[in-house]
Amino acid sequence: MSSHLSSAITQEQWERVVQLCQGSPKEAKKWTTRHGLFEGIKDANVLPIHEALVAGAPYPIIEALVNAYPDCVFCKESSYQRLPLHCACRKNALPDVVDLLLRKYADGALTPDSLGRLPLHYALSNGANPNIINCILRHRPNSARGFDKRGWTPLHVACGVGADISVIKSIIDCYPEAVLMRTNKGSTAKQCLSLTNAANKSDVKQMLQDIYTEVEKNYRPAQEIKSERVLC
Structure with a gap:
């Protein structure tokens, strides 16, 4: 009732x-x-x-x-086991609403729903105000490292929906290695750009390529580092 x-x-x-x-x-x-x-x-x-x-x-x-x-x-x-923060980001709530929920429970930004999606995934897929994205990343930068059950990181989503280049840069600043990550079907963030006709597509593509080249030089899988520590 x-x-x-x-x-x-x-x-x-x-x-x-x-x-x-x-x-x-x-x-x-x-x-x-x-x-x-x-x-x-x-x-x-x-x-x-x-x-x-x-x-x-x-x-x-x-x-x-x-x-x-x-x-x-x-x-x-x-x-779907969604927190209020998930609901807010799915409905593109105003930044002050999202900030309130994060101030009360910041780790909600790191909590997946039953689809493995974080609030950041929903904020991006629904074209959220960049202020909302920055608010989430400010409270919990590690939310940029999340991936859903399809293997999509927030960067994949941002590129797939044609997010503003400033939003994409904010995500990469928090997690540069995201440019190397692939979805379960093998797509990189750069390949996800094919899903959009955003006006900034060529600029984003070039930025991703530049960062990809730089990160690939220095990237070392966690397993490799762990093995070295065991040997030491």
Whole structure:
């Protein structure tokens, strides 16, 4: 059964949502089954914060929900095991919303969903504001090292969707070796550029090639380094 808070979110009655969060904070802890919340096909058990983020609720609503139930930032919905941060990045939430969630649970940026995707994967695939990408990387630079179950790193995604060259550079700054990584089907980030007709394609391609050449010279697999340490 839908809670009063869930119903208010579904109807986008934002003033009512804030009132309920302040007057009945326990409502923010109630789980609800939502039909077809993701892609319109899978049912999911969710908290009000998941619903609000999927609905694109403004910052004051997300702040009210977090204040009412601070632990909500650690909670995963049931269908794809997504945190609120995943939901925010999938819906291209405003930078201040993403920053709030990261300040409350920065390691959420390193948490994969059931598809192996990090929030950064979703932010990139949905054409997020560069400020959001930089916010995620600032809180957890290692999120640039993540890869999903298809072997796609954030750099693969960024190149595949034609992200701004500044975004691609930010990812590479955090993880230069990403230019060498291949997806499960063998594609490098440079090869993923074939998926887009972005105006900056030639510039990105040249940058990737330059970095690839430099990184390849110095790259040493972790296993090789580990073997040397054992021998020593």
